[in-house]
Amino acid sequence: MNKLIQFWGNLRSSFWFLPSLMVAGSVVFAVVLIETDSATSDRWLSQWPRLFGVGPEGARQMLSTLAGSMMTVMGITFSMTLLALTLASSQYTSRILRNFMRSRITQFTLGVFASTFAYCLIVLRTVRGSAGVDEFVPSLAVFFAFVLSLGGVGVLIYFIHHIALSIQASSIIASVAKETNASIDRLLPKELDRGADEDEVQNRGLEALDERSWYPVPAAVSGYIQSVNNAALMNLARDNRTILRMEHGIGAFVVQNTALVSLALTYPPDQQTIDALNAAYSIGRHRTVDQDPAFGIRQIVDVAIKALSPGVNDTSTAVMCVDYLTSILARIAGRQFPSVHCYQGETLRVIAIVPSFEGLLAEAFDQIRSSAEENVAILARLLSAFDAIGSLTIRPSYLRALDEQLQCIAELADRTIEASHDRVWLERRMSEVREMLEAQSVLSAEEQKA
Template structure:
C-alpha cells in the first residue's frame, strides 16, 4: 500500500491538473468566505473609503467581467507557451526530460493562479445584484478580485522569465542532475567505509543454484517504477520462502514473462502470484526518484543529441559530462545496497539493483562511443575520471575507472591522428595514472611510445 501511495503521489506531482485544481478550489472557498463576510458583517470602512471600496453593481460587474475574461485569456497563452517549450525541449534535447517540466511547481502554480482568479470572479459575479433585485455588492470580495488581477500580472511577468530560463541547456542539465543527486542521497544514504566492497556480497548467492526456482509471471507490460522491498522481505518471512528478483527497478518487463522467482514454497497458488505482482509498480515510463540510472540516462541522451551530426553541439556535450561527473562523485562515496536481504541471518530476498560499475558504464559508454575523434569531449571524460578517482579508494571502483580510462584512451588513439590534438589527452592520461596507478600505468607508457619500467 505504501508503494502504491508513493506512486500515486508522484503521478499527481507530474500532472498539469492536480495543483491547478487545488488552487481553483481554494479560490472558490476564498470567494465564498469573503461573500459571507460582506453579507453578515457591517463593514463601515466601505463608507469611509468609497474610492477604494465603493462601486455600484454595474461597476463591480464590469470590473470582475474584465478580470475574468483577461485571466482566462492569459491562462490560454500560458498553456500555449508551456506546450511550445515542451515541444522545443523534446526536439532539441530529449523527450526524457519532459516530465521534469511537467513536475515544475512554478509552471503548475502559474497555470492554477490564472484559472483560480477566473473561478473566483465567476463566483463573486453571480452574487452581485442591482437595486431592483435587492441591492447587494460584496465590496470586499470585489476589492480582492482587483488585487488578484495585479497578482496575476506579476505571475505572468515571472512566468515569462522562468520559462525563458528553464529551456536553456544549463538549466535543464542542472535540474536533471539535482534530481538524480537527490535520488542518490535517498536511495544510498550510507557512506562507503574505507575497505568495504559491497558488490562482493552478491557472489555469496552462487550456492542458491542448488535450489529449485519457480518463476512468477508479470501481469502487466511496462517499466518497473518501484518495488516494495520491505514488503517482499515480510512476505518471504511469512511464507518461509526465498525470493529472487528477475527484473529490477527501471527494467522493462513483458506480461507473462518471469518477474520474480520463488524457492522453497512447494505449490504456488494464484493468491501468491497476485500478492507478489501487487508489490511492483509497473508503468509506461521510469521515475528518477527510485531509479538513479534513469537520471543518468536523461543527461546521456542530451549528450548524444548534442553529438549527433545534425546538431554537433560539443559545448552541450561537455556540460553533460560535467554534470555526470557530479553525480558519479556523489555515488563514488556511497554504499550501494547489497543485493542480499537477510532476516535474522537467513537469506530471504535476492534483490536486483545497480552497481557502481553499471552506473559508470551507463554514464560514459555511449558518450565515448559517439565522441570518437572529438578531442574536447574525450579530454573532458578523462578529466571526469580523474575527479571521481580522487574521491574513492575502493579497489573495485578504481578498477572500473581504470577500465573506462583504457577504453577512452583506445578510442582517442584509434580516431585522433594529429599529435598536437593528442597533447591534452596524454596529459590527462598521465595525471590519471598517478591517481589510479597499477596496470593503467602500462597503458600510459604505450600511449607515450615508451615501455613501462615496472
C-alpha cells in the same frame, strides 16, 4: 503503499492537480467573502467609499473584464508552456518533458489564472440590482478580485522569466542532476568503507541455491518498474519461509505474464501470494528517478548524445553534460551500495538486483565516448572526469572500472585523432590519470594491510 506513491507521483507531474486545488480554494474564498459582505458590509465598509464604494454596474463590468482577461492570459500561458515543451523535446530529449510538467511554478501560474477566473464568476453571480433598487454588491469580494488580478500580472511576469530560464541547457541538466543526486542520497545513505573491496557476501547456503525448485511469479501488467517495496518482499519471503529472487531490477521493462520474481518453493505459490508480490512493485508507462538514479543519468546522456549528433554539433552542451555526470559519479563513488543477498538474521531471504558503481559508470560514459570520435574537447573532459572520480575512492573494483574506461579512451584516441599534437597531449593526460589511479590502488593496498 507502492500504489499510493505511484499515484502521488502521477498527480505531481500533472498540469491539472494543483490548479484544480487552487480553483476549489478560490471558490471557497469567494463564498466566505460574499457571506462576510452580506453580514458586515453596512457596518464598516462604507467608511472607505473609494475602495469599496463600487456600484452594481461598475462591479459587473470590472468582474467581467477581469474574468475574460484571466482566461486570455491563461491561454497564452498554456501556449508558452507547450512551446517550451516542444523546443525542449526537439532540442534535447523527450525524456525531460516530465521534469517540465512537474514544475511547481508552471502549475502554480496556471492555477492563479484559473482560480482568479473562477473567483470572478462566483462573485459576479451574486451582484444584483441597479441604481439603488434592490441592489447587492459584495464590495469586499470585488476589491479582492482586483487584488488577485494585480497578483496575476506579477505571476505572469515571473512565469515569462521562468520559461526563458528553464529551456536553457544548463538549467535542464542541472535540474536533472539535482533530482538524481537526491535519489542517490535516499537509496545510498551510507558512506563507503574506504578499505573494503567488494561487499562481504554471506555464503551460507548459497551453494545449494541451484538445487532448489524455482517457481516464477508472473507480472500482472507490462511496463517499467518504477519502485519496489523491499520491506514487503522480505516479509513475504519470511512468511512463506522461502527465498525470493528478483528477475528484474528497478528501471527494467517487464512484460505481462513473464517472471517478475521467482520463489524457491516445493509447490507453486497461491494466488494471494502472487497478488501480494505484484503489489510490492510499482509498474508504469515510463521510468522515474525516485528509486532509479540510472534514469537520471540516462536523461543527461541523451542530451549529450543529441548535442554531439552531426545535425546539432553542440560541443559545449555535451561538455556540460559530462561535468554534471562527473558530479553524480563522484557522489556515488563515496557511497555503499546495497548487497545483492539480503538476510534476515542468519537466513537468506531475497536475492536482489541492485545498481552498481561499474554499471552506472558505464551508463554515464560509454555512449558519450562512442559519440565523441575526433572530438578532443569531449575526450579531454572525460579524462578529467575519471581523474576527479578516481581521486575520491580507493576501492579496487571502482579503480579497475575507471582504468577500463581509460583504456577505451586510449583506443578511441589512437583510432580517430589525426593531429599528432592532440594525440600527444591526450596521451600525456592519460598517463597522469593512470598514475593517479595507480597511487590510489597503492593506498588501498596499504589500508587493507593496516
